Amino acid sequence: MKTLLVYYSRTQITEKIAKTIQKDLDCDIEEITVGDKYDGTIGYIKGGFDASANRVCEINKVTKNPKDYDLVIIGTPVWAATMATPIYSYLKEYGNQIKNLASFCTCGGSGYEKTLKKIAKITGKTPIATMYLTKNEIENPEENINNFENKINNR
Numbered sequence: 263m264k265t266l267l268v269y270y271s272r273t274q275i276t277e278k279i280a281k282t283i284q285k286d287l288d289c290d291i292e293e294i295t296v297g298d299k300y301d302g303t304i305g306y307i308k309g310g311f312d313a314s315a316n317r318v319c320e321i322n323k324v325t326k327n328p329k330d331y332d333l334v335i336i337g338t339p340v341w342a343a344t345m346a347t348p349i350y351s352y353l354k355e356y357g358n359q360i361k362n363l364a365s366f367c368t369c370g371g372s373g374y375e376k377t378l379k380k381i382a383k384i385t386g387k388t389p390i391a392t393m394y395l396t397k398n399e400i401e402n403p404e405e406n407i408n409n410f411e412n413k414i415n416n417r
């Protein structure tokens with residue numbers, strides 16, 4: 263199964279999980295970047311505002327076409343109980359090209375269900391696997407990651 267993992271990460275927590283999964287599944291990976299728009303304290307506030315208002319932002323050009331993949335895995339931090347604005351912006355543009363979806367999010371401890379549901383809604387796909395990692399789970403994510411990968415591999 264040709265798989266692409268697409269993620270955004272502001273402070274490298276989601277990135278660390280994404281890179282582990284990419285290594286385990288040996289799949290392609292695409293990081294969504296937006297320049298410094300969400301850096302620092304002002305960026306944090308902007309991010310919370312943009313996410314809760316369902317705003318889109320300009321994302322840098324992507325290099326992989328989701329249409330070319332059997333499965334696209336979306337990884338995002340939770341922002342204001344939804345996906346981070348760069349991932350929302352990516353999915354607004356490319357979400358309808360995703361054939362099969364898996365998704366995961368990292369967060370402090372809330373908003374993960376809503377986030378995963380919203381990713382399913384915007385892509386119009388029922389995910390074949392989902393995973394959320396709260397602050398505590400991020401420290402020892404192996405079991406959750408294994409379960410997530412097993413669901414993908416056993417499909």
Ligand SMILES: Cc1cc2nc3c(=O)[nH]c(=O)nc-3n(C[C@H](O)[C@H](O)[C@H](O)COP(=O)(O)O)c2cc1C
Binds near residue numbers: 308340370
């Ligand atoms: C703008 C903003 C809003 C956030 N909102 C939430 C939230 O609603 N619920 C939550 O549990 N964590 C929230 N967080 C915390 C992040 O989801 C969490 O720290 C995440 O693991 C960061 O991932 P990253 O390092 O990949 O960016 C928020 C963080 C930011 C920057």
